[in-house]
Amino acid sequence: MIKAGIIGATGYAGNEIVRLLLGHKDVEIKWFGSRSYIDQQYADIYQNFFRLVDAKCMDDNMAALADEVDVIFTATPQGLCASLITEEILSKCKVIDLSADFRIKDVKKYEKWYGIEHKAPQFIEEAVYGLCEINREDIKNARLIANPGCYPTCSTLSIYPLLKEGLIDPNTIIIDAKSGTSGAGRGAKVPNLYCEVNESIKAYGVATHRHTPEIEDQLGYACGQEVMINFTPHLVPMNRGILVTAYASLTKDVTYEEVKAAYDKYYKDEFFVRVLNKDVCPQTRNVEGSNFVDVNFKIDPRTKRVIMMGAIDNLVKGAAGQAVQNMNLMFGFDENEGLKQIPMCP
Amino acid sequence: MIKAGIIGATGYAGNEIVRLLLGHKDVEIKWFGSRSYIDQQYADIYQNFFRLVDAKCMDDNMAALADEVDVIFTATPQGLCASLITEEILSKCKVIDLSADFRIKDVKKYEKWYGIEHKAPQFIEEAVYGLCEINREDIKNARLIANPGCYPTCSTLSIYPLLKEGLIDPNTIIIDAKSGTSGAGRGAKVPNLYCEVNESIKAYGVATHRHTPEIEDQLGYACGQEVMINFTPHLVPMNRGILVTAYASLTKDVTYEEVKAAYDKYYKDEFFVRVLNKDVCPQTRNVEGSNFVDVNFKIDPRTKRVIMMGAIDNLVKGAAGQAVQNMNLMFGFDENEGLKQIPMCP
Amino acid sequence: MIKAGIIGATGYAGNEIVRLLLGHKDVEIKWFGSRSYIDQQYADIYQNFFRLVDAKCMDDNMAALADEVDVIFTATPQGLCASLITEEILSKCKVIDLSADFRIKDVKKYEKWYGIEHKAPQFIEEAVYGLCEINREDIKNARLIANPGCYPTCSTLSIYPLLKEGLIDPNTIIIDAKSGTSGAGRGAKVPNLYCEVNESIKAYGVATHRHTPEIEDQLGYACGQEVMINFTPHLVPMNRGILVTAYASLTKDVTYEEVKAAYDKYYKDEFFVRVLNKDVCPQTRNVEGSNFVDVNFKIDPRTKRVIMMGAIDNLVKGAAGQAVQNMNLMFGFDENEGLKQIPMCP
Amino acid sequence: MIKAGIIGATGYAGNEIVRLLLGHKDVEIKWFGSRSYIDQQYADIYQNFFRLVDAKCMDDNMAALADEVDVIFTATPQGLCASLITEEILSKCKVIDLSADFRIKDVKKYEKWYGIEHKAPQFIEEAVYGLCEINREDIKNARLIANPGCYPTCSTLSIYPLLKEGLIDPNTIIIDAKSGTSGAGRGAKVPNLYCEVNESIKAYGVATHRHTPEIEDQLGYACGQEVMINFTPHLVPMNRGILVTAYASLTKDVTYEEVKAAYDKYYKDEFFVRVLNKDVCPQTRNVEGSNFVDVNFKIDPRTKRVIMMGAIDNLVKGAAGQAVQNMNLMFGFDENEGLKQIPMCP
Known part of the structure; x- marks a missing residue:
């Protein structure tokens, strides 16, 4: 204890x-x-x-x-x-x-x-960047963990396999992200009032959001070169959840199976990352309250782009859950101890 | 197992x-x-x-x-x-x-x-009526459990102590209840569509809702006489949660402490029933995802009535959670095994 | 102009x-x-x-x-x-x-x-109390209007005809009201944050809400005697709308037609008050954005009570709309000039 | 008449x-x-x-x-x-x-x-494609109007000036769109139930949505060449509103003023299109219930892309409002007759 x-x-x-x-x-x-x-x-x-x-x-x-x-x-x-x-x-x-x-x-x-x-x-x-699925070994020995941001967690895990495998062009990545309102914190500010957020959606921090360099760093480590992206977060009228919809140009003609294999290569033994079945789109409700990350993708043969999607609970895998996962690794506990909550739906 | x-x-x-x-x-x-x-x-x-x-x-x-x-x-x-x-x-x-x-x-x-x-x-x-806090011993030996309805669970537990102790007049009970939409089930019906429910509240089943006789029976057992109530459920734009606001005339002058003592008498050792601190109103978010029942009351010295309030998660204590609680009692498991989920908020 | x-x-x-x-x-x-x-x-x-x-x-x-x-x-x-x-x-x-x-x-x-x-x-x-349907003539000549509160407007209009006609016992009135969050104003306070209000319902100001004496005064004028009520407001996760569910004991056996006639007596020529068809419950969505008040009732022959229901948009008929209606009366404009917005649904 | x-x-x-x-x-x-x-x-x-x-x-x-x-x-x-x-x-x-x-x-x-x-x-x-701001003259003489889809209306109006003026590369356009649930219609289907939509966001129809060719056609007319885009719609837990976030590579270095001038060139006399002030992001609440289109943009000098944003009420400018606007043009009424509703907020 x-x-x-x-x-x-x-x-x-x-x-x-x-x-x-x-x-x-x-x-x-x-x-x-x-x-x-x-x-x-x-x-x-x-x-x-x-x-x-x-x-x-x-x-x-x-x-x-x-x-x-x-x-x-x-x-x-x-x-x-x-x-x-x-x-x-x-x-x-x-x-x-x-x-x-x-x-x-x-x-x-x-x-x-x-x-x-x-x-x-x-x-x-x-400090070790605490994205457990990617930096697991370093985390085990760390004294100080930089727990990843919510958007960077969801973005990086959605894109990482394809970038690492060279299937997408790093210079073409566009990340359009959507977050529930708990991400804005509990500060008493007018823009976070119920009646200001409810029944509306908007982008914010366009081209200037602070999570941009963090995502770029992580994607850069994955592909071994500097990456510059567009990242646009949006505020969604719901309590929890982040959905990432990311776009990139494919570097070559690929089949569904090849892309799926890239995801499986990195995630098939990961407890918390679930690569969904073909054509099933991640939705935030399916991970709510849990530490899961649901990812999937769709190839568009017309534009030769791939659309990568990921969903997390911003307060769990995007914050507290990943922090506990890091703690588990650092202290030698089971990685999912305390994190077995099943997503609650509805 | x-x-x-x-x-x-x-x-x-x-x-x-x-x-x-x-x-x-x-x-x-x-x-x-x-x-x-x-x-x-x-x-x-x-x-x-x-x-x-x-x-x-x-x-x-x-x-x-x-x-x-x-x-x-x-x-x-x-x-x-x-x-x-x-x-x-x-x-x-x-x-x-x-x-x-x-x-x-x-x-x-x-x-x-x-x-x-x-x-x-x-x-x-x-069949044993599976309201665990009240019929615990009978449940242990039952073959067939009638798992209580969501409204009856919340209503009965909110009112039971005062009725049992003779502090309120059974003929004056009015129950105004509010439920999240999951209570309407997953059937594909127009009135349950997102755009029909969202941004609105309404009463339904006024003076005719089927949970009325169930509540009346349970309250009748508590006070040893036939009880006739008004029960009005409302549909609230949220997924989960039932809030009961019940009104009754006091049978005598009572202090806060006396009424509190009545609640404590029945609930102080109950894991799932939480009698809140003075003047704290139950709210459904504080029990969401859990098997807890939050109850409290307010005496109105002007009208000599008491307002009794209770909040549950309709899918947990109001349905599945109580069913599991019943199962635990029937099989000799710890009563809260599998039911230790902490309410998730927000 | x-x-x-x-x-x-x-x-x-x-x-x-x-x-x-x-x-x-x-x-x-x-x-x-x-x-x-x-x-x-x-x-x-x-x-x-x-x-x-x-x-x-x-x-x-x-x-x-x-x-x-x-x-x-x-x-x-x-x-x-x-x-x-x-x-x-x-x-x-x-x-x-x-x-x-x-x-x-x-x-x-x-x-x-x-x-x-x-x-x-x-x-x-x-000062003239600006509940237009009741004090119309006095309003026309007023210099100073006390524009009614949102809850008192909805409560009074829902109950007035039956009380005025002596069909209900003034000492038995209980008003359970539900309001959208815009009623809490635009102040930057934690309890009004999106994540604090969303997916939850709670009572507040139980037995102490400031609209209580205002409602009691108006009901008292209607029946010519002092009235003491229970009034319990609730906060609902929606932007706009107030729903009142009011309970009172009938003073005698009445039919649906008799009660309907009482409502029609006062409201049949009122542009903004709509007495709904039999068994149709008012819902706030049907008045959203408009100055309408939807009212209806249900007799419970079992308990000899009547349930009176009313719905308004709290920002329109409950505040700004009624203020404009008062202005129209004071300046001799058509009473519904500027107030012909049709409720928007969904 | x-x-x-x-x-x-x-x-x-x-x-x-x-x-x-x-x-x-x-x-x-x-x-x-x-x-x-x-x-x-x-x-x-x-x-x-x-x-x-x-x-x-x-x-x-x-x-x-x-x-x-x-x-x-x-x-x-x-x-x-x-x-x-x-x-x-x-x-x-x-x-x-x-x-x-x-x-x-x-x-x-x-x-x-x-x-x-x-x-x-x-x-x-x-048939004349009834995007009034672009095809006004043809609409006036038409017998048959093809009223534009909700996503195409918002997408086209957000992108049109920059494409027409040659400021963006047609082959790089990515449209990430978000819609309220009324866009899914009133059919009684499980995925449209309140509890299935509420507290969640998801993409759907990825790379296959039927509005894709309609948008491509309109953008193609604007730039005089065939256009192929990625279009990804998302379902948002709100009744009304579409937000479009569109990305494209700039064809040359441009200043804020130059891009603003392009929007103003086409929209400065348009009653329904509002080009917002610098750095103000469109949000759906600000057009709710109205026929307005709020558009704005942000240049990202790092990636040499521009982010174009637009917001409409999908049921008004995205459907019924535009239909009435078309009718007004066809019958010689004032173009905004019957369409002067002011956005309601909150």
Whole structure:
């Protein structure tokens, strides 16, 4: 039984870490960090935990926390983890950071896209990008995990096999992504109000969204060259779920079976990645509440492009679930321990 | 490890039994019955189960099924279970019927409200009404369970303590209930289309809804006299959840503490019933996906009435979850085995 | 052509006044008041008005505004209109106040339920309660209109005929109301976020909601005696709409035709009130975007109660539409001018 | 005052034609055709029209109808209009067909994508594609209008100026479209049930959707060469609205002002097309209930692509509204008569 602390436990991702860890047989939560709700009962903020969690919200003292726990999850705004982390902390416990602070290896690129100064560049090199299906071995030995963003997780896993196998042209990739509203967080802002989001869809952050360089980095590692993409996220009136629809030109004539084989090569033994049957389109409802990633593709022989699709629950595989999956790898637990929730539908 | 069969596995309640039993350590599903989808892969109908269920839909031959399994769940339209059940079946396996066939002891009342002839009245007396918190001991020894309706479950548990303790006048009870749309089932009917339900609320079955006599029976048992209520269900644009708002006149001046004590008397050791903190109103999101029942109340000193509120997930505590809870009691498993899902929010 | 000014034009009710007045042939909007967005283009805040409104938000200087316009709408928080209004303003232009400031004749009752001191009690007596179907003649000559609350409008119109005709016992009235989320306003608060409201329903303000005394006053006027009710509002995951389900004991045996006749007596010549056909339940979608009120009822011979139901669009008949209807009466326009929008469905 | 008949008046598009024509000062509806609901009161099917429409549903006898009316709208499944239309009908009245029957000039292409035989190829040449902003003059003199599809309307208007001006490469166009659920029609099918659509998003018809050739034809006319695109529609959990996000490679370096000028060149005098301010993304809520098309674009200097975005209400500009706009042009009415509805928000 290991001990875990969560900094940022009252955001939607933090709350989801709580839900998952409560069902994990090898972990005990010792610290519900929340700057906004210090000293309030956690279950008063998230009443779904009434009688399941009996603890008060604590501050975000990462140094003190490191003395008490084996692993710290930081589900906090960009910059906070970098401003708190120290060598001493990392020497005492493992850190899984759900923010973007350690995802991008080039600190200048990070600072440009995020518009803030990086406070702990010395740990960027060491941090392992926690996309478990791709970096599994490195994750096992890591002290500091950069837990991937929701869009990058879904995008990369949808595209990775074809890019790795050289079946698509890296310069032609366009990613049109759609996200449920929990991705916008729990901040009290007018654009996130029910009546502002409901019964509407819009694009946002067009050509400027911060997940762009993260996706480009990961795709670049896959194909061994620099990649530049278009990435357009959209806000969808639903709580959870990300759907990625990605387009790329094929590098040669391929059959359904050849492309399917590429996906199977990388995913057939992956518990969480499900390559769907022919012509079945991923939909977010089929992964809701679970750590699954549903992917599929369609070849368009007319345009010689392939359409790649992927669906995840943004709060699970796109955040808290993948963080727990990383923790499982780091501590030698079964990779899917605590993550066997079956998608709930409807 | 016991074996279970489900007749009606492709309805929303049947599908939810599958979800719950897949996470139950002592049960194996042997039969996915579905008259509409015979020979089709179950996971093609409910793609959330892709790679988790590898079985085809079977017919609804209850006699054949009884030879293969220890327990049969019938999640079928009214009348079907009654038309299939026999003494031989009951001698071979336990039956948990999610329809209304065996919920009402007075067969004439059943036939009047449901408008169909009862085909197996000989089993009505034997059948145990599976409201676990109230009939636990009888359930343990039952062969045939009448699994309660969704509205009756939420209504009865919300009102029971005050009625049992004589704090409210049985002749003044008014139940105004609100349900998510999954309660309407998966039948392809115009009124259940997305665009017919979304962005609207309406009452239906006003003064005529079939759950009325079931609720009246249960409340009558609680107070030892005949009870006649008004029950008005409403259709709400959401997938899951039932909220009950019930009104009754107090029989005497009472304090918050006295009423709270009445609830605690019956529920303080119940795992699934959560009496919320003072002034916290139950909301369906806090029980979604779980078998919990959140209840609370408010005394109105001006009108000398009490407002009793309860929230459940209609597919879990209101159907499949309670069915599994009944099964656990019948087979001596931990009552909450397979039912520890934490409400998912948002 | 008269001139209108709106104080509070960037709230949901203010925005709806703009939508309605833009389609009104006899009114020109001269002033888009908004304390929060002064000097910003109104159409930047509400982009549905792009190219339709070319004006900047102004401050809330009611005295200056009175010199420029014929009518002022105050769609502002409780207390603001009372703090700004003067005899001089009323001598120059008409005022339609959408807040509660002048709805309740007993200033002590107002101050108790609203928890604020009333700053202009001298105008309470003069103010006319703008429920057009009931107070039409007084409205025509009013200088100051207290525009009714959304719940009181729907509740009163649903119950009025039966109470006025003595068919129901005033002491038995219970009102269970359900509202879309726009009723909560456009304030940036966590409980109004999309992910907090979506896929859930809850009661709020149980036994304490501020619309209670307003409804009680109106019902009291109808039956000529003091009335005390239970009123329970609920928050529904939809943008617009209020549904009222009201219960009361019948004072005698009545037929469907007798009750129908009571509704027809008061409403058969009313353009905006539609008494539906037998057994058709009002639903909010059928009035969405319009000033209609759909009402109907069901007699329960078992319990000798009647269930009265009403549906409105909370932003139209429950706020802006009724305000425009009041303006039409005050200025001698056709009562439905600018209010002929046909409900949009789906 | 002209007379209109609607064949298919009980579908969502037909119902919307009724809503719009009821507010049109120069048109009277004489015929509510509906094969499914013959002899039933129209207002019993669509209760939003209670007391506004007093007429029964009629059959779909187009020949008889032609004797009674000046214009016929066919809001029917593919193939029906082609099977009913005759020279005699066209000699008596104008026909606006909302189906795809006369949209595609190449009958072989039509038959291939739609999988049915065309029953009236002799009228294809004559039919005018009713995209009013582009084919206005031809529409004025037409007898038979092929009313554009919802996706083609939004896609074409979003892309047209840049393609016409040679700013984008026709071979690089990718259209990722998102639609509300009313686009799927009112048929009672399981995939359109509330609980199947709500809280989910999915692509459908990937690389095979029937609107593809229609869009390609229109884009081809714009640039004077054959165009082949990728078009991927998605189903979004909302009632109304289409959002198009289109991608194309720029043919040269351009500034924001140059691209803006291209849009303004074609749209600055168009009442219904609104080119939004810089960096404002179209969202469907801002056009809901109206005939507006909101368009905008974003240049990505990194990838040298432009992202073009457009939003419409699929039932208005995407169907009924455009049909009425066509009717206005054909009969010499003001083009926006009956179409001045202001978008309703929220």
